[in-house]
Amino acid sequence: MAQITSPLSGDNQKIAGDALQGALIDLLDLSLVGKQAHWNLIGRNFRSLHLQLDEIVALARTGADAVAERAVALGVNPDGRAATIARDSQVGHLEAGYIEDGKVVAVFTDILCAAVSRMRERIEATEEADPVTQDLLIEVTDGLEKQHWMIQAQR
Amino acid sequence: MAQITSPLSGDNQKIAGDALQGALIDLLDLSLVGKQAHWNLIGRNFRSLHLQLDEIVALARTGADAVAERAVALGVNPDGRAATIARDSQVGHLEAGYIEDGKVVAVFTDILCAAVSRMRERIEATEEADPVTQDLLIEVTDGLEKQHWMIQAQR
Amino acid sequence: MAQITSPLSGDNQKIAGDALQGALIDLLDLSLVGKQAHWNLIGRNFRSLHLQLDEIVALARTGADAVAERAVALGVNPDGRAATIARDSQVGHLEAGYIEDGKVVAVFTDILCAAVSRMRERIEATEEADPVTQDLLIEVTDGLEKQHWMIQAQR
Amino acid sequence: MAQITSPLSGDNQKIAGDALQGALIDLLDLSLVGKQAHWNLIGRNFRSLHLQLDEIVALARTGADAVAERAVALGVNPDGRAATIARDSQVGHLEAGYIEDGKVVAVFTDILCAAVSRMRERIEATEEADPVTQDLLIEVTDGLEKQHWMIQAQR
Amino acid sequence: MAQITSPLSGDNQKIAGDALQGALIDLLDLSLVGKQAHWNLIGRNFRSLHLQLDEIVALARTGADAVAERAVALGVNPDGRAATIARDSQVGHLEAGYIEDGKVVAVFTDILCAAVSRMRERIEATEEADPVTQDLLIEVTDGLEKQHWMIQAQR
Amino acid sequence: MAQITSPLSGDNQKIAGDALQGALIDLLDLSLVGKQAHWNLIGRNFRSLHLQLDEIVALARTGADAVAERAVALGVNPDGRAATIARDSQVGHLEAGYIEDGKVVAVFTDILCAAVSRMRERIEATEEADPVTQDLLIEVTDGLEKQHWMIQAQR
Amino acid sequence: MAQITSPLSGDNQKIAGDALQGALIDLLDLSLVGKQAHWNLIGRNFRSLHLQLDEIVALARTGADAVAERAVALGVNPDGRAATIARDSQVGHLEAGYIEDGKVVAVFTDILCAAVSRMRERIEATEEADPVTQDLLIEVTDGLEKQHWMIQAQR
Amino acid sequence: MAQITSPLSGDNQKIAGDALQGALIDLLDLSLVGKQAHWNLIGRNFRSLHLQLDEIVALARTGADAVAERAVALGVNPDGRAATIARDSQVGHLEAGYIEDGKVVAVFTDILCAAVSRMRERIEATEEADPVTQDLLIEVTDGLEKQHWMIQAQR
Amino acid sequence: MAQITSPLSGDNQKIAGDALQGALIDLLDLSLVGKQAHWNLIGRNFRSLHLQLDEIVALARTGADAVAERAVALGVNPDGRAATIARDSQVGHLEAGYIEDGKVVAVFTDILCAAVSRMRERIEATEEADPVTQDLLIEVTDGLEKQHWMIQAQR
């Protein structure tokens, strides 16, 4: 079957591909837990958080699409299937059922903090390998750090 | 913790809740496999299918949000976490790696055909229990059947 | 030649297909006579009716497209060719040449009244056969009944 | 004086007309008490509730217009005058003067809960009499139940 | 309970508050009778009046919201509940049932003429008390006088 | 009954009127066969052709409205009723049922080629009679020739 | 002082310039009498004519700007000053004061009929001299003839 | 013939009517000389002035429409016919032919300065007679003074 | 150097100029402290206040631009430089560092209350000197009083 040729050498393709696949899983799972909290949220700050969670989901979906399309443009197959997310995701767990507003703030502060930390490792890892990929990861991280601040500010 | 009171009696709430949770898993997984194919697609019909798959994803995401919000409005907690999708989804499997255009047409014809069939069971199941839920399921099914036709027509 | 497989059993497919084909002919002919009157209208209420007839035409065109696409999604071939319309349409006749505003109000009150009556038979016929089709026919009927009122109110 | 002829028989027209007139009074009064609370609201959650109440008012106004126009399309005169609302409305009472945010959440949870309950009776009542009217009532109820959840979630 | 402090002294607050509450009742009732006529209208000029009445309703709703928010900004609680409108409104009565186009023109010419007259008294009353409130009343009056002309011109 | 006076002398009015009526039938039938193919299309190029056929239909509808309104502005009654189209149209026949993509390309290449040819005769015929009508026919022909190229290029 | 050089020879520049200046005066005066009637109109058809007159004014203003800019592009100075319009205009006179709807229809039917007749002479005059100018005059005439029909149809 | 009844007493109606008619002539003539300069302008600052003159024309047209509609709403017939403008206008004269940019700045500084001065007299004259009219004149004056500054700043 | 001539006499120019310069400093400093709080805000109501503060900043910026342009249109030079704001502003002080939501509500209630009070003095001061300037100050005050209410309502 035909394959997409890569503008990168094999090593750099591997490094960039791993960073992008890691980012993809983070962002897809963030979009799923973001929606899960958006639906099951309860508490006095319901409306503000309900809306903000949808902004986080939109950010995660846009970012996921960008990193996956970047991966395939480098000749690397992104994998965003449910089983892969369930198996590989490092995004923090969310209990089933209603979740109170204060809990959402605490959990998403942690989830975004950890995701940012993994993204920063990917920024470092791709600096030599592919500055174009690095630039995309910087942009995604910028958005996540902004949401991290705005969730955390509500504690 | 506070709970959302339901406009339905316990039995009807159970029937409608099951139908909506089932639809949620179908639609979330459809949005994930839709994106997976959107990214890894290859073949002469790449551009047409790449764009159509994004329409299917948009339909699935809008539908998933609607059924999940309907569930919580009935006092039932929707569960759209990755592990739940991976465990419960009946949506057909997609291999990792590149996927050829003809294969996409065949696979999504099957996926949509089966999803439509499960949706029609839910329409029947909710007729007595909750006509408001049934009306939403009818609308979602209408969209899926339209995509089913438009994918299948490309065989 | 390939065919579109139907989500309905043969009997139900037949019932839904007949209802949709009937609706298609009604709506296409309504769009044609609506334009005919839009162009040949004369009288003091020219501008109001000229504009309202275009709303009726837009409603009829949107409805025709929806019922035809629903038919093919059920594996039934819609037939909207001029000869078929000329042969099968039950929409009332319109004389050639100028048509006065009062005449337009009278004629379209009748045309819409009769079309609504046929649509309501189709709603009944499809209730068991296909609730998804029935829901579409209900929506189209709602629009036609609204126009029926707004034309009739001008008598 | 001219009258609008009805697509329904006398009995069904009566049933559908009563359901629509009842819905009209509910929705118009909801739009009035929604604005009353929107203006006189006070408390830490002022901004979120102030905005949400305007969404409820918008929903109620759109719904009121739809049910009233549906009534007249059936040849039934809708009555939405202030005296009629004041006399017939079953929507819960709102005290004059400032109203605190917690109170608004409690009162509107009750108001919406009761309105939904009356709407569901109307859905049942019109099932046989007029499926087109029923479909409109289902759509309105869907919106009210969503707002009921989103207000209640803030307790 | 907390209260909104007023930028006006007690006397001026009383004068401005009374003018705004009076305007609120006029505008809310105008929006209700406007819709009542919009729905029950009949006659050859149906479409033109049906549309113009909706412009009047939109004007009345926007104005009502502005005067009520201005009242509370002055520390005065606006009261726009159905019972208050029914009790206090000086807007002319509208019979139930169909209302012919000529009748609508006559009735609304009178309703708007009288409303303008009361608004002009309020403009005078607030000149000393609060020029900011006066400016809002002038703007509302300007809109009402324009509609008064455009309805009356159809006699 | 009143009639529209023409800016043209009788002979020129006749020439321009015939050209416009001919164009009207061509364009209305093109819009009907365009939709017929849009619905019943099947084959690998389904999506591209499905979308392009809708562009042709939009072009045909806009053109039909323009030529019909031009006719009546010249005091000539356009006739766009189904029976007239069925009787007078020279647009090529389309079989009922599914139609394959390659067939659509071939048939619409022929239909557009022949329509363009008739339009060019009308351009010539109206040059002396009415340059304003000629200019409209030139604009319509330009659009048809562009679609003719873009369909044909897919052979 | 600098001058704009013309793409036309002296004779053709003169012919085209005269045609454009004539059209300019017609269109500017049409925009003035259109507004005059828009403001002073009275009668049952007030709203329809009030709106249509504004469409005529918009058409006349757009056309006036186009012909004036075309004149200067040909090195001919357009003159659209009030005194010039008052002195040169051949547009029919309008009495001061209220003007009834039927009168407006009659007067504007005549005004547009005569304007169209002068425009057609200009189309003929410029055919040889400047086809670019002729094309603009054709477009303006097309718009005027359409309005002529739509006003006249209301008699 | 029917007349528009005025919300003002005879004396006040006369004062407001005169002020509005005066403003109407100023604004209509400003729109004509603005266009005249827009077309015949020449010089290095052509583009800036060409665009700014169109802003002045837009301001003048909007203002003219507002003051004329206000006049008729007061039962006073506005007169904006070419002959009336030519006879009554006090707006400064503009020579025919090309006009250099520096000249435009000088002439429009004077025209706007004088118009503002007349508008301020009208503001004073209407203060007692009709505060609603005065408010409109204030708004128009504000716009003219802004344009006066921005033209003058280019000297 | 050239200067902008004023439509006001020297005394009135001085009064209006002082009022506008005072308003300018109030509004510019409000825009700066509004952003300062928008950025450094912390607490459970973070999101609502973060968004509302941006509405206040937008209001202040729009108002500042309007009063400054009005000043120069009167021939008075507005001064909005940082040093001038720092020296002349009477807007309340904001501490550096994080600022809690409750503190923001308290501080901005005071800041807006005091600004409104100064604006009302300017409205009074300019009544005789320049009604056009007064009208602008009334409009700005209206906006500030609305924000004052909406901030204060959150206490």
Place this chain on the structure above:
Amino acid sequence: MAQITSPLSGDNQKIAGDALQGALIDLLDLSLVGKQAHWNLIGRNFRSLHLQLDEIVALARTGADAVAERAVALGVNPDGRAATIARDSQVGHLEAGYIEDGKVVAVFTDILCAAVSRMRERIEATEEADPVTQDLLIEVTDGLEKQHWMIQAQR
């Protein structure tokens, strides 16, 4: 290889094809020198010319696309490759490096003047051969002559 069949006979196709290819080269080169000047421009009128040059480029690009698509619709292959432009273009030369505003005005006055002259020959040449092509060339010429005036007016 497949070819596009032409609606024109061989001779007319040749004439129209030559005119369109000539126009294509003119327009493409105009778009390139327009951008060259847009970037390298210097002088006091920088901003006005910088913006106007982009309008010229937009006009040239739109025109180039239209004439090239018209050529292929006639079965003639347009050639817009860089080497062809460099070889065939008659558009005046532009020196490398900064170019002063006065120089730009002079050069583009000449470039547009010459282009218009060539376009007018093409209009004449295609009159018999293809009125549809002629109409497109007239429209392009109209735009170029307008820009020619507006550049030249700045001398």
Place this chain on the structure above:
Amino acid sequence: MAQITSPLSGDNQKIAGDALQGALIDLLDLSLVGKQAHWNLIGRNFRSLHLQLDEIVALARTGADAVAERAVALGVNPDGRAATIARDSQVGHLEAGYIEDGKVVAVFTDILCAAVSRMRERIEATEEADPVTQDLLIEVTDGLEKQHWMIQAQR
């Protein structure tokens, strides 16, 4: 009081925080002097510079918001109060009163040149400390350098 935790270590947080605070002061003061010149500008190029200065102000405001929000996302409190700007800003001084167009070009060329120079130091300083911050500073610098060119080109 709660604090925002930083994704950066203390040293890097200090470096990035200093760079962002420096950029904030530059951008806020640029927005203030940009408006000051926008208002007090005089000279033949008034309109072009008046508009361009508003583009610079918009750029500066957007940039200021972005760097301040980035600072707080890093746990550093931005300080944009008037006194801080007055004390710390290195942006060049602007005299009070009218400022001629040539002067504005000279002064803003210098202001932007110096600001760009400081921004480039910040880009260098943050390269190691925080690539996400550096990327934002690069984007802001890109915009400032573009404005620097476009102002300077007008000398």
Place this chain on the structure above:
Amino acid sequence: MAQITSPLSGDNQKIAGDALQGALIDLLDLSLVGKQAHWNLIGRNFRSLHLQLDEIVALARTGADAVAERAVALGVNPDGRAATIARDSQVGHLEAGYIEDGKVVAVFTDILCAAVSRMRERIEATEEADPVTQDLLIEVTDGLEKQHWMIQAQR
């Protein structure tokens, strides 16, 4: 003649200038060959490729404008004249005449692959010299690599 001063030292200015000029030629020629293929394309995938080529052209034009404006902002004159493109471009050659869809896919895969390779050298070359320029080149490369994938995927 005046010159634009550079924020870069001479050496860095030279490096960045060369990279930008190289990118400019690549992008301009890509926009020309993209259009050439857009027009002369033939084959079953005509419509998909016709549309995608226009996306490539839009990307190339936007990129060309950005790199050219960046060059002049650095004091380097971009050269985008036809002769320079024809002389310096390294973009692959395209034969005249019809070009089949498969050929387009092959040729543009090669053209984009080679362009990306040259862009990556420029990214490397400018890293030290000017990070602002580098960031722009990264962004352009990202777009080209995405198009490279999407063309190549159709093989």
